[in-house]
Amino acid sequence: MAVRALSEGLAAPLSDADATAQSMADASPAKWHLAHTTWFFETFVLRDHVPGYHLHDERWPFLFNSYYEAEGQRSRRDRRGMMTRPTLAEVLAYRAHVDVAMAEALPALAPAAGAIVALGCHHEEQHQELLVTDILHLFSLNPLEPALWPAARKVPVALPGPIGWIAHPGGTVEIGHDGGGFGFDCEGPRHRALLTPHVIADRTVTNGEWAAFIEDGGYADPAWWLSDGWTWVKSEDIATPLYWERRDGMWTRFGLDGRRAIDPAAPVTHVSFFEADAYAGWAGARLPTESEWEAFAASHDAGDGNQTDAAGPVEPRPAITAPAPFGDVWEWTGSAFRPYPGFRPADGAIGEYNGKFMSGQFVLRGGSCATPRGHARASYRNFFYPHQRWQFTGVRLARDL
Known part of the structure; x- marks a missing residue:
């Protein structure tokens, strides 16, 4: 109820x-x-x-x-x-x-x-x-740009310091739902995965960092883009994250509280897999695999961040601790949404829940500010097509060692 x-x-x-x-x-x-x-x-x-x-x-x-x-x-x-x-x-x-x-x-x-x-x-x-x-x-799309939940204008917080990197030595890890409590069918079976040595960022990319990507011509340089991504950028005239506009010399975004100036310290959101991958290349990094992400999440008790407890303003908030709590924006991984070893869909109509969508989509992890609190977990696998960005989707970087 x-x-x-x-x-x-x-x-x-x-x-x-x-x-x-x-x-x-x-x-x-x-x-x-x-x-x-x-x-x-x-x-x-x-x-x-x-x-x-x-x-x-x-x-x-x-x-x-x-x-x-x-x-x-x-x-x-x-x-x-x-x-x-x-x-x-x-x-x-x-x-x-x-x-x-x-x-x-x-x-x-x-x-x-x-x-x-x-x-x-x-x-x-x-x-x-x-x-x-x-x-x-x-x-x-409404010219009046109405606010669903009007809110007081926010006071920006201090910009976070440079991204910190958390190392993993590599080796065999177990990922997937362990069978305790609820889990969707696509989260299992639990299985072993082999990781190579790598580092993963202690927070997600911010609006301020994304603005630097724009100013450096990131959306105009095909060097950073996958072929399909570059075709999408050109055919759809993509030059910013969804809902961003330049007004009176500053970057603004439209949110559930109406049109506001972007908060440079808040996580960037409403970016596609194509954009996330391009940004990662520009930043000298890559997107984490979902195995890397889950191993990191399982070993760092970062809570579930800023998620939906009740009807009211919904937006990502700046990280003030490191590692930052998960849950402000869904985090793109470089992993395709495919079945785990041993996956079997349930019988009947319920078996159509996730398995039939395991084609052409990429995995996101962590939850967002619009996710009901307690809904997500370290093994949770969200998934969208690489061009989609109307969800609260953001970016956490990784690098090989």
Whole structure:
């Protein structure tokens, strides 16, 4: 119920129009996120494990199924913004109906169904982050540049010192979920990985450091870019991180608190894998592998940083300790999102959760300021395509020894 309440709290400032619009095919309307997460519980718990349960509306599975082929036909992803009906109020009533049914069903559910409830809660937390970042992208296209959560102007903190480097001697390490507590299927099985000697940065790259990359012509020099990345930069006219603009002689960014001057000490965010890789080359470094990142995270108790506890301002904050806590921005790795040795998808529709996406995407680690607190862990594997950057994505560097 706490998970369910947070979703509604995040959406509370939205009008019906705000919650219905879709800014791009990668994003979904807030109303759809609220309904889809409800559909998940209704379908995979109530329908499948509660005798006598009747769907709230027989037409709605077509609207709110996301990508589960086993569940049949569904509305096209890029047309979710066309759903002016049901209204936001009707979707909230749907949530209330399913919540009541879930509360009644929970005490008698079999362990297998209980595991699906746990998956559904973590699934909804994923959609809470998407809900926030999709709203940010939508509002950035509004000429009024509205703030979802107006906030007082912030006082910049002192710039951090130079990046510190933490050495690892290399050797065999174990990575992946250890089976204790919840973990998504793609986090396992736990297995051994071989690391070469390397160093990893004690914090992520800042806005100020990224501004230096821009001023040095980083976006105009093909020497730093992968071929696909350079094609993307030229075809999409990319010259800055997403939401950055030069106004009155200074760099500004658009955030959930509106348009503000960038904080040079805060982590840079909303950069793609292509940008992260180019910056790393320019800085004389590289992106860490996900094995290196997890070995570092597991051996440095840095907490989970600045993450979402309740509805309210969401933005990365400057690091004031070293090593900096994880969790302000997702950190790109140089690793492709592929199955671990011995991975097997679950049977049935639930088996479509992660395995079918293990192609063409790169792994991110750590969590972000829009991630619900407690959702991520050292073994957590997020993944996006190399051009995508509307999430709170940033950069931690590594170097070979």
